[in-house]
Amino acid sequence: MIEVHNIRKEFKTPVVKEGRFSGLRTLFTREYRTKEAVKGISFQVQPGEFVGYIGPNGAGKSTTIKMLTGILHPTSGHVTIRGMNPHKERRSVVNNLGVVFGQRSQLWWDLPVKDSYDILAKMYSVDVGDKERRLGQFAELLDLQAFWETPVRKLSLGQRMRADLAAAILHDPDVLFLDEPTIGLDVNAKRNIRHFLKLINEQFGKTILLTTHDMDDIEQLCNRVMVINNGELSYDGTVNSLRDTIGLPTVITVTFRGPFAIPEQFQRQGNPAVPIRVTSSLDNTVTIEVNRREMKTLDIFKELGRWGELDDIDMEDPDFEDVIHKVY
Numbered sequence: 001m002i003e004v005h006n007i008r009k010e011f012k013t014p015v016v017k018e019g020r021f022s023g024l025r026t027l028f029t030r031e032y033r034t035k036e037a038v039k040g041i042s043f044q045v046q047p048g049e050f051v052g053y054i055g056p057n058g059a060g061k062s063t064t065i066k067m068l069t070g071i072l073h074p075t076s077g078h079v080t081i082r083g084m085n086p087h088k089e090r091r092s093v094v095n096n097l098g099v100v101f102g103q104r105s106q107l108w109w110d111l112p113v114k115d116s117y118d119i120l121a122k123m124y125s126v127d128v129g130d131k132e133r134r135l136g137q138f139a140e141l142l143d144l145q146a147f148w149e150t151p152v153r154k155l156s157l158g159q160r161m162r163a164d165l166a167a168a169i170l171h172d173p174d175v176l177f178l179d180e181p182t183i184g185l186d187v188n189a190k191r192n193i194r195h196f197l198k199l200i201n202e203q204f205g206k207t208i209l210l211t212t213h214d215m216d217d218i219e220q221l222c223n224r225v226m227v228i229n230n231g232e233l234s235y236d237g238t239v240n241s242l243r244d245t246i247g248l249p250t251v252i253t254v255t256f257r258g259p260f261a262i263p264e265q266f267q268r269q270g271n272p273a274v275p276i277r278v279t280s281s282l283d284n285t286v287t288i289e290v291n292r293r294e295m296k297t298l299d300i301f302k303e304l305g306r307w308g309e310l311d312d313i314d315m316e317d318p319d320f321e322d323v324i325h326k327v328y
């Protein structure tokens with residue numbers, strides 16, 4: 001569906017001169033600084049995948065998305081979407097592509113929401129029957145009726161995002177690029193948007209590439225995550241194996257039914273030969289940290305069973321937000 005082969009993007013920016021008349025001298029300068037925003041990225045996205053594309057500010061996410069949508073041309077390497085080049089065959093590619101930028105709307109600011117859909121349907125040659133049918137469906141799923149007649153500029157952020165999502169899929173594209181679709185939304189509005197995205201991915205089979213700084217978006221929606229760092233892909237795989245790769249410990253709290261004894265080798269702090277680290281022991285409750293990459297869950301339970309009779313076990317996997325901080 002989406003094929004990306006070793007794409008690079010260089011930006012050339014004029015070097016700003018210092019001192020008097022610097023603005024004027026910069027205007028006539030011939031000196032440029034080259035910034036390599038994307039440094040040779042390759043990946044493929046299969047039909048129906050929901051992929052998160054994450055990375056710190058300035059990592060190169062937007063630049064990648066712009067190359068995928070054909071807005072920017074790669075300095076080298078190439079991109080195809082359903083076998084087409086998004087730069088050279090822009091019209092055909094765009095017909096099969098929906099894009100949502102959380103920070104700005106593609107709707108007409110002063111027009112009622114419904115008028116924007118009329119314009120978009122004409123632009124994409126969506127026939128009236130299809131338009132009415134799809135809008136009927138989206139109006140229900142995204143609860144658009146409440147602000148159907150309202151000018152876009154008067155919508156709340158959550159309403160605007162719902163209206164924008166409907167606009168992006170009005171022409172029924174197979175592929176969606178979503179750039180921060182939950183930015184600035186409250187918990188409820190985020191939940192609604194995520195619910196809709198999950199539905200169109202799972203039931204309508206849309207292929208989605210999602211850029212976000214919200215790790216809950218990634219955890220709740222994406223079966224795969226790609227991390228870009230300083231222009232390079234530093235990870236491409238499942239959310240769970242990212243957790244394992246980073247190796248933050250799982251915290252396990254064990255309650256013993258009666259007397260228990262922690263073997264001597266586990267009592268020594270920072271013993272690298274032992275995968276289990278006891279962090280506290282109070283009454284009949286012991287808290288340990290263990291890296292699940294180093295020890296299987298069943299083996300952990302077996303080991304704890306040797307210490308005493310188990311009453312209860314509570315496991316807390318590392319927070320995804322913490323995992324991501326480690327990757328960045």
Ligand SMILES: Nc1ncnc2c1ncn2[C@@H]1O[C@H](COP(=O)(O)OP(=O)(O)OP(=O)(O)O)[C@@H](O)[C@H]1O
Binds near residue numbers: 036060062
């Ligand atoms: N048109 C441009 N001219 C010069 N440099 C640019 C241009 N666009 C982006 N850059 C630079 O390329 C790098 C990558 O920017 P990009 O916008 O792709 O990052 P990003 O990962 O989307 O960041 P954010 O999360 O902040 O949106 C940054 O250093 C940025 O300053």
